[in-house]
Structure formats: structure tokens, C-alpha cells
Amino acid sequence: MKKHFVLVAALALLLTAVLPAVAQDQTLEIYITGLTEDTIKWFNEVAFPAFEADHPGVQLEILTGGWGEFDATVAGWITTGDGPEIVYLGSEYAATFGDLLADLDPYLKDWEELDQFLPAALEAVTWDGHLRGLPLLMSPRPVFYRTDLAADPSVIPPLTFADALEFVKANSAVENNAMTRMGFMDIGSGLFDDQEFIAYIWSAGGELYNEDGTSAFDSEATAEALKFMYDRRRIMMPDETTAGLPPFEGVPIASGNVVSGIFPMWNMPATTDPLWENIVAAPYPAGENGEPLIQVFIDWLSVPAYVEDPALAVEFLKFITSKENAIELSKVAGFTPVRTDAWEELKASNPVWAKLLDLAVEYGRPFSDIRASAELRPLIREQVALYMSDQQSLEETQQMLKEEYDAILEDNGYLD
Amino acid sequence: MDVSAQARLENLLWAIGTAAFIVIGSVLVGQAAKMIARWRGLSTSDQRKVFWGFLFAAPWIIGFVIFVLGPALASLYYSFTDYKLGKEMNWTGLENYRELLLGAGAQGRRFSQAMFNSFYYMAVGVPLQIITSLGMAMLLNNQLRGIRLFRLIFYLPVILAGGPAALLAWRYMLAGNGGFINVTLQNLADSFFLFDWLYRGFIFTVEAFNSFYAGIAGGDPIGPFKYAVPALIGALVLLSIARGEWTPAKRARAWLVAELIGATIIVLLAARALVADPLDPGLLLGSGALAAAGAFIAHMRGETRRFHLWTLIPLALAAVGIVILMTFGSDAERSLYVLALLAAAAPLVLVYITRTPMKKRRLLGAGAALLTGIIIVRLIPGQLDGGRLAVLPQYLTLQSAIAQPDNLDYLNEGFAATTPAALWLYGLVALVLGGLSLADNRYPRTARTIALVSLAAFGLIAVSAAIDGVRYFQAYNQIAAATGEQNYHFAQFNAATAQWPDKNRVPLWMTNELWSKPSLILITMWSSGAGMLIFLAALKGVPRAFYEAAEVDGANRWQKFWKITLPMISPAMFYNVVIGVIAALQTFDTIYILRTPQTEDDLASAAFFLFNRTFRQLEIGQGAAVSWILAGIIVLLTVLQFRYNKWVYYEA
Incomplete structure (x- = not known):
């Protein structure tokens, strides 16, 4: 019996030792969210072979997923300290992950091409005074208007809250307690969006934080933004029993039922579509004491702190954000470059991008420095929804937002 | 290299x-x-x-x-810390549990709402799913041509239900404007007059129920209604046992309900005691006293197993209390309450040592008396001072207990502060029923008299509390009308019940918070095939001879279903209920796919809240606490279901 046991144990040891001994090169894993098939193909067939040719013995591998599972996926890697060497992040995530991302200053501060990046974009990837990655793309998110559908195209674009309400009123219709035309559709189709709410606070002349770091949700600008969103909702949806638009295929702005809205470029027609002749991009309307603006989202590539040797990962960041690759990515994936030296060619070749880039320069404000964003998002959604559906007064909504966001800021160490 | x-x-x-x-x-x-x-x-x-x-x-x-x-042990440890990814981890003791169980702060409030949502899926969804799967199983139990194909079709949703494609298809079908379901319903309503009224009645009922539930789930006060529920439970049980002869079966029923209520109160008191700030040994001792009383009754009734159970509970509570106090309590608390807990636990330990029944009884009596004494000193003054008990005589004489119906502060906070907690009324019900369960055949008239008097008392309290609840509710509306502000507690309920739905009203399934939970339950019902399969197997196992014998006796189809089919398939029913309850409390994937920004909070289950806290907000410590609370609730409900499963008939 003992002999058999020893024999089996020895055999098991031998098998487990030999079987997994497969030759491996050094692999660099890159996680990028929400890529199309064409973009993945470009990475695998064009970008990766070029990098691998310059770095013998290095293999690149792309991991992709949607924004839906993004938080859980990245949190899992960070928790276990085992994940890809490069992680794609949205605008607000520098504050969320903070010190969990590697400090790349030693590798990037002296890189001469850093000056080509928009300062605001570099600001979005900086945490605690140190670069945590490199910006990959920017996404200016203006309001798009259909001039051919508008009741009076001459008022486009409305640049004040009051004018915007008039525009929505003139271009919305409800029949049989159901919407038939929407004068405005927000990005989430839910008649209010947390990112858009923040934009309106800014365009009303307000800020999210007071000088002492506490929340400024009790400000006049917040009240003005909330009131504007509520009034706009009630124009399109006289009460909470009104049904929305019927389902449509394709992008909302091309449905014929949506006259204006805020959409990311991936939810707009291709820039070569003739419909663009009837589409005008413009900044968000402003409050009495504010200025029109456009929210700009910066998506970037970071290196998590668990990566033992970030040097190779940084080499890839420099490679993929080069001028040539930025232009290529704008063509293949529709990414808007964050490098100003890549703009000239893009603007000359595509009038839609030319207009968007000009607007971004004139009105752009990066969606960054949103502290404890993962906890702020549900708070805004909960409290603003109560106000929007007549379950809570404006004053109570502001008070709850202020009190609870202050508590969140304190819990997360933003307030001393 | x-x-x-x-x-x-x-x-x-x-x-x-x-x-x-x-x-x-x-x-x-x-x-x-x-x-x-x-x-x-x-x-x-x-x-x-x-x-x-x-x-x-x-x-x-x-x-x-x-x-x-x-x-698992690591997560238990994390649940006592403020562990957040990327931050320093600190021991915070019971803070996470305190915040969640007391509903404190934004996260506590959201957890409460998530628990309300989970209980909605359990209380509304599980019965509907059981009815659907049983109905399908009975249909498929017939000998029809192509029955296997039908079985496959009915089971197919189980395979498809969790798939994103199927759920997205449901989103399209449930679209408020132009969705397949609403278009079909609207066409039927346009064609048939009777269906139109049924359809609008359905919309009215769903919106009224869900808006009222949302009002309560939002943490809003329900005022005197809180007394109507225990009084009604007491009255209904007493009604069923007060009529006719005084039998052992009635005593057993009274004891069953008393035991169930007592156990629930013990859990609530002990949970609150452990998370109260500062720790409240009084509540812990209160639950210990109830457990000692339970042991006393079980001993008097000669039920050895239950006696052991009821004696072990206070011992366990005392042990937990000592550990907690030693860990978190101040020096003064330690010295005072550890002594009290030991004193309270001592008689129960002695009960196990002594073998003489009379001695056991005396020891139990002494233990219960000691604990009761501590309760009188610790709990009652805080709960019943300032004329709080005046509510009971007021309700017994059908008077209102609302002193200032035109004062918003009074309605929001004053009423609750000047009236006793509803838990006391539950305790009273348990006490009456527990006492009645001891009255054997020697005192049938006394038992019946007590039952009838108590029935009248609980009936009056239930009626008065319900009427007062309506007054309380109206008081909010009157204040709202006078000030021009909304009655925020029940704004949705008022809007939903203000008028009969117009002809052009449709259910806003996926976009309105009043319809989001029914939508989810509808989709869950669609995938009832797994339960159906269990029922079908059980139905196949019912001997034909039973039906034939019943037919000889002249039983109709309904009688055969109630008297033969249901008892014979009760093990399958029990299995489906247990599994259904666990699944309802853990609902996640359908919510994850079907949620929209407007409906996420109204759909979120406890499991979804856990996901949000852990993976989106990286609050590992609180996420771990949620998982342990959820595990505790699931274990408790499962134990209760197994404990009270006498309705399940296991064929010999």
C-alpha cells in the first residue's frame, strides 16, 4: 500500500512539474474598455506587431470589456494585485484609484513629447502631483441640434437656460400621454444625467467644491441647474405617467423624433454621413452668472501600482500615444487625439472633427477632479431623481446632496 | 538566462x-x-x-x-474594519453593522431600501412564481399529443432567462411606448370593454400598492398603522382558537404563533442591542428574558427538544453579550452588565445540571424573574414613561391617539416619541398566546374566556389603529394642502390614487419606479420552468388510487386538488419555497442588466447593493458586513421555514 502511495505521489509530482512548463515570452497585457472589432483588429494586426518588432521577446495581448463591468473588473485586479500591466480609465478615475496607480514621473517627466498633450488632459491623469498614465483620447460632448427638424432653426444654438427651455418647448410633443417628439434627449435617455448635472452647475457659474474642500451643492448655481433640469423635464413629460418615445433602431439623433441632445460620438452617425449637414454642435446653455461650456472626457491609459517594473508599460504608452498612432486611431476608432500636433491633419481631412476640436478648444472643460466619484454618482442619481419626480423639494434636495457629499468627502479623507 | x-x-x-x-x-x-x-x-x-x-x-x-x-473568515474580519482599497485599514468594531442595520447615513438608507426591495421580491415574487410553476406543471401533467414539445417550450426560458439577449428582448417588449406587451394590452382594451376596466384596475392596483410600499420603504413614518398589524395577527389567531372546544391542536397553534413572534422579537432585540450606540445590554437582556419565558413554557408543556432550544438561546445571547461588552464596552459597562449577564445565565446553566423537574421549574422561574427585573429597570422607563401607555386605553375605547394632527414635527417625530414601540404589542400577543398554550383541558372555560376577552381587545386595537392610521395619513395631506407643499412621504401614493387611470394610460414597465419591480417579477415568472419541473415530478408521484377513491366519494376537482394534490406535492412546494426565497434575496443578474439610471435604486437588491459597495465603491469592509448580514437573514429564514414546516406531508 505504502509503495503504491509513494509511486502515485512521485508520478503526480513529476506530471505537475513537467506539464505546465511551457515556454513563455514576456507578456504585456493591455485592458481597454468598449472597443469595436475594427479597433481590436488594428491593435492586433498593426500596432502590436510594430511594437513587438522594436522589443524582441515581448508579446502584447489586448483584453477588452464594457463600461458595465468595468468597476468590478478593475477592482478585482487591484484587490488581488494581479492583472494587466496597462489599464484604460475614464476621466474621473485618477481620484478614485489614486495611489493604487504607479507614479510615472520618473519615466515621463523628461519626455520631450509631453508638451504636445493638452494641459487639461495631463491634469486629468495626474493624482497627488504625479502623472499616473498618459491620455489616449478625448471626447468632447457638445449638444447636437437637428436644424431640419427644429421648429425655428434660427434660434439654434440657445445659449441660456431660458432660451434652452423655450427651444425644448417649441420642439417637444406629447400625444395620448406619450412623447412623440423630444426637444432634448440627455445621454442616458432618462431626462437627467449625473455628469450633465455637474456640467450645468459649472455652466451656471458654480463649482462642486468650496475653497475649504467641502461640497458646494448648497450654492445658487446648483439650485439654478436643478431648476433648469426640472423645468425641461416637465415640458417634455407633463407628469410622471407620460410614456417615453417608442424604441428606435440606430442612433437617437437620426431617429427623426429627437431634435437635440447630448451624445458621445459613438452614439452619433459616422462623420461621413450626409446627415451631418443638418446637425449643429454647440456648447451647453448657461445660467445667469455662467458661461456656456462643453464637457470634455479624457480617457487614458494607466499603469497599476502592482506592476513590478513599469518601464516596459511606459514604453508602450509612449508608443501608442505617438502622433502617428493618434492619427491612426482617430481614423480607425474615431478617437479624438489629445495631442495638438495630431490635429492639423485631422482637421484638414474631416470638417466634423474640425468643428468639434474648435469647440473643445473654445468651450471645453475636462470632466476631472470629481472626488469620490463612485459614491457621488448614486447620491446624485437618488436625490435628483426624488426632486425630478416631485417627491422632494429643491431645498431639501440641495441640503441632502450637501450633507451626504460632505460626509462622503470626509470618509474618503478629502476634508481635514 | x-x-x-x-x-x-x-x-x-x-x-x-x-x-x-x-x-x-x-x-x-x-x-x-x-x-x-x-x-x-x-x-x-x-x-x-x-x-x-x-x-x-x-x-x-x-x-x-x-x-x-x-x-470567509477573512471577510468576517474585514466586516469589522473600514477596509477600502488603497486606504489604510482600521478596526472599527461594529460600525459597519451599526450603519447598515440602523439605516444610518446614506449607505444605511440605501441598504434599507435594498432590503425592502429584496423582501418585495420574496413576498410578492416567490408566491407568484410558485403559482405560475404549479399551474404550468398541472397543464403539462395532462396526457396530450406532443406533450414533450410543450415541456421543452415551457422549460426553455430557464436556459434563456439569464441571458443578456433575452433580457434585452424583454426591454424592447416592455417599452412603455410601442412595446409589444403594452401595444397588445392596449389593443385588447380598445376591443373589449370589460378588459379595458380590468386593465385600468390592474394599473391602479399596481401603482397604488407600489407607491404605498415605496413610501414605507423610504423610511417614512407609518404612525398608528404599526399597531394594527400585531393586533390583527393576535385577533386572527385568537379568532381561530376561541371558537368551539378547547383542544390540544388549538393550544399547539397558539404556542406555534407565540413561539414565532417571540423568536422574531428576540432576534430584533438582540440585533439592535448589538448595534446600538452605545451598546445596549438592556435589549440583549430583554431578548434573554423572552427566551427564558419560552423555555419555561416549553418545559411546562413537556416539550424537551424545544426546551433545550429555548434555554440555549439565552445562554448564547449571554455569551455573545459578554464577548461584545468585553471587547467594546466601557469599564463601567463591563463590571455592571457582565455581572448581570452572568447572574441571568446562571439559572439556565443550573437547569441543565439539575434533574428534578420541580427544581428546573423554580430555577427557570428565578432566571426569568431576574431578567424581567433587569428589563423593568432598564427598558420600561425609557419606553413607557410620559404616558405612553395611554395609547392602549384610547384604542380600546375607539379614540384617536394623535394629539396634534396639524403639527408636522409632531407627525414626523413627536408621535413616535410619545407612544410605545410596536414591539411591545407583539410581545403582548406572544404573551397571551403563550399563556393560552399552557391552559390544558382542566381549564377550558377559563382559556376560552381569556381568548375571547383578548380577541375583543386585539380586535378593538386593530380597528382603532387602522382608523387612526388613515387619520394620520390624511393629516399629512391636510398640512400639505394648507402649506402648498407636497406630502413628500406619500407623494407618489397620492398621485397614483388621485384618479382612475385614463384610457391612454399604460404601464411604464422599465422606466418608472412603480413598475420596475413588477417588471422584474414578470420576467422571473417567465422563467419558472425549474420549479415547474420539480412540481411535475411530484405530480407524477401522486398515486392514481387516491383520486379514484376520492371520485368514488363524490369529490369534485377542486376538492381533489386541495385534499389530495396539494398535500401530496407539499414536499416539492416546500423545496420550491425554500429555494425561491433564497434566490429572491440574492437576485442580481436581472437587475444588473435591466436597470436604468432612474430605476436602479428601486430595483437594487441586497446582493446588488453588496456589489456596488464592494466593487464600484471599493468599500470592502462594509461590503463584507453586508454579505454577513445577508447570509444571516438567509440562514434565519431557512431555519424558520424548516422549523415551521408542519404543513409539509411526507408520505410514510
């Missing part, structure tokens, strides 16, 4: 290390088992068997310890 050779070597070392770990670990486990066997006096031959048995089981045991037990 080049990179690939290094990787190869690392792999080899890891493989050798892992194999060596398993082998050495297995030998150690075997040796440990052998030592224990030797210590227990087993023969050498048996020791050898034990060694080899555990040696071969050891890889699984080691895997269980590393991958199941270890992480």
Missing part, C-alpha cells in the same frame, strides 16, 4: 512547490487525525484506517480551508 527559460524554471518551481505542499499538508492532516484517534482510545488498526482515510480526503480539506473557510 533568457526570459523564456526563466519563465519555464518559475513554472517548474511553482509546480514542485504546490505538489510538495499538498503532499506534506495531507500527511500532516492524516497524522493529526491519527493523534486524535489515539487520544480517543481507538485501536491501532482503527488509527491506521483513520490516517489513510484523512490522508486521501486531505487535498479536499486543505482546498476547503484555503479557498472557502479562509476567505
Whole structure:
């Protein structure tokens, strides 16, 4: 019996030792969210072979997923300290992950091409005074208007809250307690969006934080933004029993039922579509004491702190954000470059991008420095929804937002 | 050495290390088992068997310890910390549990709402799913041509239900404007007058119920309604036992309900005691006193197993209380309450030592008296001072207990502060029923008289509290009308019930918070095939002879269903209920796919809240606390279901 046991144990040891001994090169894993098939193909067939040719013995591998599972996926890697060497992040995530991302200053501060990046974009990837990655793309998110559908195209674009309400009123219709035309559709189709709410606070002349770091949700600008969103909702949806638009295929702005809205470029027609002749991009309307603006989202590539040797990962960041690759990515994936030296060619070749880039320069404000964003998002959604559906007064909504966001800021160490 | 050779070597070392770990670990486990066997006096031959048995089981045991037990204990530890990814971890004791169970702050409020949502899925969804699956099983139990095809079709949604494609298809079908379901319903309503009224009645009922539920779930006060529920439970049970002869079956029913209410109160009191700030030994002792009373009744009734259960509860509570106080309490609390807890636990320990029934009874009586004394000193003054007890005589004489109906502050806070907690009324119901369960055949008239008087009292309280609840509700509306502001507590309920739905009203399934939970339940009902399969197997097992005998006796179809089918398939029903309750409390994937920004909070279950806190907000500590609370609730509900499953008929 003992002999058999020893024999089996020895055999098991031998098998487990030999079987997994497969030759491996050094692999660099890159996680990028929400890529199309064409973009993945470009990475695998064009970008990766070029990098691998310059770095013998290095293999690149792309991991992709949607924004839906993004938080859980990245949190899992960070928790276990085992994940890809490069992680794609949205605008607000520098504050969320903070010190969990590697400090790349030693590798990037002296890189001469850093000056080509928009300062605001570099600001979005900086945490605690140190670069945590490199910006990959920017996404200016203006309001798009259909001039051919508008009741009076001459008022486009409305640049004040009051004018915007008039525009929505003139271009919305409800029949049989159901919407038939929407004068405005927000990005989430839910008649209010947390990112858009923040934009309106800014365009009303307000800020999210007071000088002492506490929340400024009790400000006049917040009240003005909330009131504007509520009034706009009630124009399109006289009460909470009104049904929305019927389902449509394709992008909302091309449905014929949506006259204006805020959409990311991936939810707009291709820039070569003739419909663009009837589409005008413009900044968000402003409050009495504010200025029109456009929210700009910066998506970037970071290196998590668990990566033992970030040097190779940084080499890839420099490679993929080069001028040539930025232009290529704008063509293949529709990414808007964050490098100003890549703009000239893009603007000359595509009038839609030319207009968007000009607007971004004139009105752009990066969606960054949103502290404890993962906890702020549900708070805004909960409290603003109560106000929007007549379950809570404006004053109570502001008070709850202020009190609870202050508590969140304190819990997360933003307030001393 | 080049990179690939290094990787190869690392792999080899890891493989050798892992194999060596398993082998050495297995030998150690075997040796440990052998030592224990030797210590227990087993023969050498048996020791050898034990060694080899555990040696071969050891890889699984080691895997269980590393991958199941270890992480579970780690998560239990994290639940007592403020662990957040990227931040320093600090021991915070019961703070996470306190915030969640007391509904404190934004996260506590959201957790409460998530628990309300989970209980909605359980209370509304599980019965509907059981009815649907039983109905489908009965249809498929018929001998029809192509029945196998029908079975496949009915089961198919189980395979498809969780799939994103199927759920997205549901989103399209449930679209408020132009969705297949609403268009079909609207066309039927346009064509048939009667259907139109039924359809609008359905919209009215769903919106009224869900808006009222949302008002309560939002933490809004429900005022005197809180007394109507326990009084109604008491009245209904007493109504069923007060009529006719006083039988052992009635006593058993009274004891069953008293035991259930008592156990619930114990859990609530103990949970609140442990998370109260500061720790409240009074509540812990209160639950201990109730448990001692339960042990006393069980002993008097000669129920040995239940007696043991009821004595073990206070002992366990005392032990937990001591540990908690030693860990978190101040010096003064330690010295005072540890002594009190030990004093309270001592009689119960002595009960186990003594063998004389009379001594046991005396010891139990002394223990219960001691604990009751502590309760009188600790709890009652806080709960019943300032004329709080005046509510009961007021309700017994059908008067209102609302002193200032035009004062918003009074309605929001004053009423609750000047009236006793509803838990006391539950306690009263348990006391009456527990007492009645002791009244044997020697005192049938006394028992019936007590039952009838109590029935009248609880009936009056239930009616008065319900009427007062309506007054309370209206008071909010009157204040709202006078000030021009909304009645925010029940704004949705008022809007939903203000008028009969117009002809052009449709259910806003996926976009309105009043319809989001019914939508989810509808989709869950669609995938009732798993339950159907269990019912179908059970139905096939019902002997034909039973139906034939019933037919000879002249039973109709309904009687055959109630008297034969249901009892015979009750084990399958019990299984489906247990599994359904657990699944309802853990609902996640459908919410994850179907949620919209407007409806996320109204759909979120406890499991979804756990996901949000842990993976989106990286609050590992609080996420771990949620998982332990959820596990505790699931275990408790499952134990209760197994404990009170006398309705299940297991064929001999």
C-alpha cells in the first residue's frame, strides 16, 4: 500500500512539474474598455506587431470589456494585485484609484513629447502631483441640434437656460400621454444625467467644491441647474405617467423624433454621413452668472501600482500615444487625439472633427477632479431623481446632496 | 538566462512547490487525525484506517480551508474594519453593522431600501412564481399529443432567462411606448370593454400598492398603522382558537404563533442591542428574558427538544453579550452588565445540571424573574414613561391617539416619541398566546374566556389603529394642502390614487419606479420552468388510487386538488419555497442588466447593493458586513421555514 502511495505521489509530482512548463515570452497585457472589432483588429494586426518588432521577446495581448463591468473588473485586479500591466480609465478615475496607480514621473517627466498633450488632459491623469498614465483620447460632448427638424432653426444654438427651455418647448410633443417628439434627449435617455448635472452647475457659474474642500451643492448655481433640469423635464413629460418615445433602431439623433441632445460620438452617425449637414454642435446653455461650456472626457491609459517594473508599460504608452498612432486611431476608432500636433491633419481631412476640436478648444472643460466619484454618482442619481419626480423639494434636495457629499468627502479623507 | 527559460524554471518551481505542499499538508492532516484517534482510545488498526482515510480526503480539506473557510473568515474580519482599497485599514468594531442595520447615513438608507426591495421580491415574487410553476406543471401533467414539445417550450426560458439577449428582448417588449406587451394590452382594451376596466384596475392596483410600499420603504413614518398589524395577527389567531372546544391542536397553534413572534422579537432585540450606540445590554437582556419565558413554557408543556432550544438561546445571547461588552464596552459597562449577564445565565446553566423537574421549574422561574427585573429597570422607563401607555386605553375605547394632527414635527417625530414601540404589542400577543398554550383541558372555560376577552381587545386595537392610521395619513395631506407643499412621504401614493387611470394610460414597465419591480417579477415568472419541473415530478408521484377513491366519494376537482394534490406535492412546494426565497434575496443578474439610471435604486437588491459597495465603491469592509448580514437573514429564514414546516406531508 505504502509503495503504491509513494509511486502515485512521485508520478503526480513529476506530471505537475513537467506539464505546465511551457515556454513563455514576456507578456504585456493591455485592458481597454468598449472597443469595436475594427479597433481590436488594428491593435492586433498593426500596432502590436510594430511594437513587438522594436522589443524582441515581448508579446502584447489586448483584453477588452464594457463600461458595465468595468468597476468590478478593475477592482478585482487591484484587490488581488494581479492583472494587466496597462489599464484604460475614464476621466474621473485618477481620484478614485489614486495611489493604487504607479507614479510615472520618473519615466515621463523628461519626455520631450509631453508638451504636445493638452494641459487639461495631463491634469486629468495626474493624482497627488504625479502623472499616473498618459491620455489616449478625448471626447468632447457638445449638444447636437437637428436644424431640419427644429421648429425655428434660427434660434439654434440657445445659449441660456431660458432660451434652452423655450427651444425644448417649441420642439417637444406629447400625444395620448406619450412623447412623440423630444426637444432634448440627455445621454442616458432618462431626462437627467449625473455628469450633465455637474456640467450645468459649472455652466451656471458654480463649482462642486468650496475653497475649504467641502461640497458646494448648497450654492445658487446648483439650485439654478436643478431648476433648469426640472423645468425641461416637465415640458417634455407633463407628469410622471407620460410614456417615453417608442424604441428606435440606430442612433437617437437620426431617429427623426429627437431634435437635440447630448451624445458621445459613438452614439452619433459616422462623420461621413450626409446627415451631418443638418446637425449643429454647440456648447451647453448657461445660467445667469455662467458661461456656456462643453464637457470634455479624457480617457487614458494607466499603469497599476502592482506592476513590478513599469518601464516596459511606459514604453508602450509612449508608443501608442505617438502622433502617428493618434492619427491612426482617430481614423480607425474615431478617437479624438489629445495631442495638438495630431490635429492639423485631422482637421484638414474631416470638417466634423474640425468643428468639434474648435469647440473643445473654445468651450471645453475636462470632466476631472470629481472626488469620490463612485459614491457621488448614486447620491446624485437618488436625490435628483426624488426632486425630478416631485417627491422632494429643491431645498431639501440641495441640503441632502450637501450633507451626504460632505460626509462622503470626509470618509474618503478629502476634508481635514 | 533568457526570459523564456526563466519563465519555464518559475513554472517548474511553482509546480514542485504546490505538489510538495499538498503532499506534506495531507500527511500532516492524516497524522493529526491519527493523534486524535489515539487520544480517543481507538485501536491501532482503527488509527491506521483513520490516517489513510484523512490522508486521501486531505487535498479536499486543505482546498476547503484555503479557498472557502479562509476567505470567509477573512471577510468576517474585514466586516469589522473600514477596509477600502488603497486606504489604510482600521478596526472599527461594529460600525459597519451599526450603519447598515440602523439605516444610518446614506449607505444605511440605501441598504434599507435594498432590503425592502429584496423582501418585495420574496413576498410578492416567490408566491407568484410558485403559482405560475404549479399551474404550468398541472397543464403539462395532462396526457396530450406532443406533450414533450410543450415541456421543452415551457422549460426553455430557464436556459434563456439569464441571458443578456433575452433580457434585452424583454426591454424592447416592455417599452412603455410601442412595446409589444403594452401595444397588445392596449389593443385588447380598445376591443373589449370589460378588459379595458380590468386593465385600468390592474394599473391602479399596481401603482397604488407600489407607491404605498415605496413610501414605507423610504423610511417614512407609518404612525398608528404599526399597531394594527400585531393586533390583527393576535385577533386572527385568537379568532381561530376561541371558537368551539378547547383542544390540544388549538393550544399547539397558539404556542406555534407565540413561539414565532417571540423568536422574531428576540432576534430584533438582540440585533439592535448589538448595534446600538452605545451598546445596549438592556435589549440583549430583554431578548434573554423572552427566551427564558419560552423555555419555561416549553418545559411546562413537556416539550424537551424545544426546551433545550429555548434555554440555549439565552445562554448564547449571554455569551455573545459578554464577548461584545468585553471587547467594546466601557469599564463601567463591563463590571455592571457582565455581572448581570452572568447572574441571568446562571439559572439556565443550573437547569441543565439539575434533574428534578420541580427544581428546573423554580430555577427557570428565578432566571426569568431576574431578567424581567433587569428589563423593568432598564427598558420600561425609557419606553413607557410620559404616558405612553395611554395609547392602549384610547384604542380600546375607539379614540384617536394623535394629539396634534396639524403639527408636522409632531407627525414626523413627536408621535413616535410619545407612544410605545410596536414591539411591545407583539410581545403582548406572544404573551397571551403563550399563556393560552399552557391552559390544558382542566381549564377550558377559563382559556376560552381569556381568548375571547383578548380577541375583543386585539380586535378593538386593530380597528382603532387602522382608523387612526388613515387619520394620520390624511393629516399629512391636510398640512400639505394648507402649506402648498407636497406630502413628500406619500407623494407618489397620492398621485397614483388621485384618479382612475385614463384610457391612454399604460404601464411604464422599465422606466418608472412603480413598475420596475413588477417588471422584474414578470420576467422571473417567465422563467419558472425549474420549479415547474420539480412540481411535475411530484405530480407524477401522486398515486392514481387516491383520486379514484376520492371520485368514488363524490369529490369534485377542486376538492381533489386541495385534499389530495396539494398535500401530496407539499414536499416539492416546500423545496420550491425554500429555494425561491433564497434566490429572491440574492437576485442580481436581472437587475444588473435591466436597470436604468432612474430605476436602479428601486430595483437594487441586497446582493446588488453588496456589489456596488464592494466593487464600484471599493468599500470592502462594509461590503463584507453586508454579505454577513445577508447570509444571516438567509440562514434565519431557512431555519424558520424548516422549523415551521408542519404543513409539509411526507408520505410514510
